[in-house]
Amino acid sequence: MVHLLLAITQNLPAKAAFSNVCHPPLDMMLQLLVMTHQRVWLHLQILFMIIRYVQSVLLIEKTWRLVVGIRLVVSVEKTYNHALFVVAI
Structure with missing residues (x-):
């Protein structure tokens, strides 16, 4: 009945009035579903x-532990053998 009243007041056929009334909640539900899906997808990507x-x-x-261990031993020996004095710049 409401759809017919809307159709009469807006000069629309009954189907158009019905679609104008029923689609906004469906659109909102669809947007909510898409947003939820996007959030879930984003969480999975993260x-x-x-x-x-x-x-x-x-x-x-x-x-890194292996590399640091090797470099520390090698660099200490080389520094001690070749650089007896260190000058700060």
Whole structure:
């Protein structure tokens, strides 16, 4: 009945009045669904980025200990043998 009254007052056919009344809630629900989907997708992307970052950090940490250990020993010997005096600039 409301749709017919809207159709008469707006000079629209009954189908057009019905679509004007019913579509805004559907559009809002669709927008809410899309926004929720985008948020979930964004959270998943961030989660995958964190997982990739942590894996690379763990790999760097394992290799960095080896590299630092080698460089410290080598650099201490070379510094002691070749640079007896250090001048601050």
